[in-house]
Amino acid sequence: MDVFDVLHQHRSIREYHDDPIASELLDEILQAGVRASSSGNMQSYSIIVTQDKARREALFEPHMKQNMVVDAPVLLTFCADFRRMRKWLQQSEAPLNFDNFMSFMIAAIDATLVSQNVAIAAEAKGLGLCYMGSTLANCDQIGEILELPEGVVPVVGYSLGYPAENPEIRDRLPMDGLIHHEVYQDHDDDTIQSIYHDRETAGWARYMSYPELKKMIEDSDVENLAQVYTKLKYTRESHVTFSNTVLNYLAKQGFMNHEPS
Incomplete structure (x- = not known):
């Protein structure tokens, strides 16, 4: 190949x-x-x-x-x-x-x-x-x-x-959110929202497509994908x-x- x-x-x-x-x-x-x-x-x-x-x-x-x-x-x-x-x-x-x-x-x-x-x-x-x-x-x-x-x-x-x-092949963040030319370009709030927009949609849908994960989310106080990462998947305590x-x-x-x- x-x-x-x-x-x-x-x-x-x-x-x-x-x-x-x-x-x-x-x-x-x-x-x-x-x-x-x-x-x-x-x-x-x-x-x-x-x-x-x-x-x-x-x-x-x-x-x-x-x-x-x-x-x-x-x-x-x-x-x-x-x-x-x-x-x-x-x-x-x-x-x-x-x-x-x-x-x-x-x-x-x-x-x-x-x-x-x-x-x-x-x-x-x-x-x-x-x-x-x-x-x-x-x-x-x-x-x-x-x-x-x-x-x-x-x-x-x-x-x-x-x-x-x-x-299915998993999504990746867009290139303009990952690649920096010459020096690091710190992202403003609007750009951060743009970078993570598709991930918010696709990632949330993916987690909610699994019955066990959906129940875990619904039984918690999680409201979005970012909170799934930090309240359920990668907690401060575990790290x-x-x-x-x-x-x-x-x-x-x-x-x-x-x-x-």
Whole structure:
């Protein structure tokens, strides 16, 4: 498939056929993925390929009980990983500098870049996937199940398999709300309303088309799509909790060392 066709046809797949992914195909996709850009060409990431059903079932709860975790034949978890390089540095008697938040960010960006390369390669081969924010939100639980040692943190993950559904392509915000030329152009109130106008309509209709979500909305004090995001979907309380989880896990995994200011 043409790469532009692949990109424009992306949609999240949550229902999968039982067909396994051939090891040769999976290897081909991963080999294409690791050609992604990488800071300093360090490849400060690792990819965990989970196919064992029992382990996928163990990941079901920390992945917020999303059915695709057990229904898809493969789960891919992309980890920020400086453990491998720290060992090499130690063997080479080089300073162990990669034990701080900046190092985590470098590795997290590397992991995210390779995850998207793998995703594009997979979709070009007719596979479907769905990214899961639960990978980072519950990184401590997922890290324990995947037996991640110090220096490794799960950042990005998704289910992978042959699609058993053909959902509509989701809308995106208009280009003039996303692209800034030369410098950042802060939007005035009217422009903000214009940028989010179609999303307000389409997004609200989408949520109200699901009986469970419709009931949840009707049983709450939510009146518009913005409130769905912040009162139901991404609450302050949940984000504070997940923030503390990530920060505590980063400290445990050796990414929060720093010199006194």
